[in-house]
Amino acid sequence: MRLLDRTTRRLALTEAGRLYHESASRVLADMEAANQAVSRFEAAPRGTLRLNTGVVFGRLHIAPALPEFLRRYPEIIIDLTLTDNYVDLVEEGADLAIRIGELRDSALIARKLAPNRRIICASPAYFEAHGRPEKPTDLCQHNCLAYKYQAGGKLAWRLRAPDGEDHTLAVEGNLYVNNADALHAAALEGLGIVILPSWVVGPDIQAGKLCNAFPGWQVTPTAMDTAIYAVYPHNRHLSPRVRAFIDYLVEIIGPRPYWEAGLEL
Numbered sequence: 001m002r003l004l005d006r007t008t009r010r011l012a013l014t015e016a017g018r019l020y021h022e023s024a025s026r027v028l029a030d031m032e033a034a035n036q037a038v039s040r041f042e043a044a045p046r047g048t049l050r051l052n053t054g055v056v057f058g059r060l061h062i063a064p065a066l067p068e069f070l071r072r073y074p075e076i077i078i079d080l081t082l083t084d085n086y087v088d089l090v091e092e093g094a095d096l097a098i099r100i101g102e103l104r105d106s107a108l109i110a111r112k113l114a115p116n117r118r119i120i121c122a123s124p125a126y127f128e129a130h131g132r133p134e135k136p137t138d139l140c141q142h143n144c145l146a147y148k149y150q151a152g153g154k155l156a157w158r159l160r161a162p163d164g165e166d167h168t169l170a171v172e173g174n175l176y177v178n179n180a181d182a183l184h185a186a187a188l189e190g191l192g193i194v195i196l197p198s199w200v201v202g203p204d205i206q207a208g209k210l211c212n213a214f215p216g217w218q219v220t221p222t223a224m225d226t227a228i229y230a231v232y233p234h235n236r237h238l239s240p241r242v243r244a245f246i247d248y249l250v251e252i253i254g255p256r257p258y259w260e261a262g263l264e265l
Contacts (some may be wrong), residue, residue, distance in 0.1 A: 045240040046075035052089070053098035056180045057228070058082040061199060061259075062098060069248050076241050090233050096242050098249075100197075101226045110229040113249055114257040117198045117265055118220050120159070120213045121205065125190040133193075133213055136167040143192035144171035148178040157195060160218040195219055199228070202259035215264040 003017035013021060053062050059082065066078055081087070081094070089097055090107065100116050120139075133139050136159050146155050159167045173192055177183055180200050187194045187201070188209060194201075204210040220226070230246045232238065252258070 044075055045073050045244040047239070047241055048077045048079055049096065049241045049245055050079045050081075050092075050094045051096050051098075051245070052081045052083065052087050052092070052094045054084050054100065055082045057098060057100065057199065065249070065252055068252075069245065072248070073241070073244055076244070089231070095239070096230060096232045096245060098228065099231050100228050103229060103231065107233060108231040109234045110231045111246055111250075112227050112229055114199075114228045114253050116226045116228050117218075117260070118195050119198055119201055119205070119265070120157075120193060120195050120217075120219050121201055121210045122187055122193040122213065123190045123209065124211055126187075126192065127211060127213075129190070132211075136169055136214070139169055139171050139193065142171070144173040145175045145177075145183055145186055145192045145194045146173060147180075147183070148176045158220055159214060162216045198263070198265065199257065199259045202257075202261075202263060205263055206261070212264065 001016050002014055003020055005012045005014055051062070058080070062080070066080070070076065070078065087094060087097065089095075098113070099110075103110050122142075130142060131138075133142060139157065144155060144157065155171045155173070157169050157171050159169070161167065175183075175186055175191060177186075180196060183194045183196060184200055184204075186192065187196070188204065193213065201210050205212055230249060232242055
């Protein structure tokens, strides 16, 4: 079977040659994957891990975890990018990303690390000065602080009661920002009530600096069901260094995230 058409000036694959090349490439890729799967039992993870995550989550939970990980795996180099902009992992050549929320990219494989529970909370000083809401409609009488992208009219905060009943409320406030750190700081200063993820405010609730206004309720300004995921492109084999980092995150976060330890949610 002729696989190549050759002239004095040109070399090209025949149709049979193209099909043979595609099949051979798949076989070689499978062999490489098999070699990696076996070698991970003997070889220590090594090389550069290109990691992408959001700014606030990266600052609070990824950056503090890196020193111990690098002590365990001294042959790995971390190339960490903190950004809240969407990053195409394939185009950017990233190995792994930590993403929060709904996953819509079918080109990625995801492993759930933790739920992304949100909490309505405020400081004890704010509740002492303005009263504590006893039912969702009471929020309409409070200063509710929110992300900037929710501005432009009344805010819609959605809550789901322990019995499953949903409540949608139009609330108002005097601060709109595009960053969770700024909302967090305003809440700690007693400016108003906020909705923030437990991975932001959990430690402050544990310490008594903030109070959960509706324990037992599911709270979200967007979709009800979201989570925190480690994602990587499906067209890349899971390298030992990527596997090691994902397993490390699962270990340190725990079955119940450490930032929710002892909280009534």
